[in-house]
Amino acid sequence: MGQRGKLTAEIEYRSGGDVFHELFRFKPHQISSISPDKVQGCDLHEGEWGTAGSKIFWKYTDDGKDKVMKQEVEAIDEEKKSIVLKALEGDVLEIYKAFKVSIGVTTTGDIDLVTWIVEYEKRKEDVEDPLNELGLLIDLTRDIEAHHATRP
Template sequence: MGLKGKMTVEKEIKCHGDVFHDLFRHKPHHLANITPDHIQGCDLHEAEFGTLGSVTLWKYTDEGKEKYMKVVIEAIDEEKKLVKFKAVEGDVLQIYKEYTATIHVDTNGDDHLVTWTIAYEKLSEDSPDPISLLNIAIKSTNEIEAHHVK
């Protein structure tokens, strides 16, 4: 059994992809108000929100437990509406040696598709795949969509 893995989910959204991308790139601290059951906070620690190399501390709930993850923005592609976060500290690194989450939004006219990709390397064969974290991404996407399509 391999220790490295990648999980991807695509979700069509009714709100505009630019709104979704802007929220994760420039305004992640607003997510606690939109998805309070899943994300309780996003505090800036270094640089400015939405800049390459910026560091944020995310507080979230995973399987009923409050957790945290400090991440650095590792990649930004404005044309592709892509932001890639790499975990550098937190609960997730007690299970995974490496953990990245990439959010990419495809916009084609009135069609908007959010793609979440989680890449990881387990610390051991017994470590679970990050399905619960992917579920948080899906549920948060649904709540963001509902918030912006009123």
């Protein structure tokens, strides 16, 4: 049994948490135009955008390398503004036996927080924790925030 782990990052988001949630739920295919150095493509392989059970295929760059990942939208909670994505195929599963990403947006007063949770199970003990992947998600959040902040 591989070692399991969980990494969490909370990022203050100043461009509207609702907009961020809507982007990841209904329009993730637009992320490649917002952050083309990190995400080169996002295609719907099965189901409909914004619905649990749908399957999404990502082309992205991590640590200078081109990678791919097919994810299933495992759960969506509109009230909590959260989405859970489970990796089905791709580069990340060569290193990790299981890889799941949760995205949530919470609002406290006038502050929105984007929370990323990466849950994983390593294939081997000497595999590093997915800090690069978490860093990529944090950087992507900043790109999206900057993109929406510059729009009228």
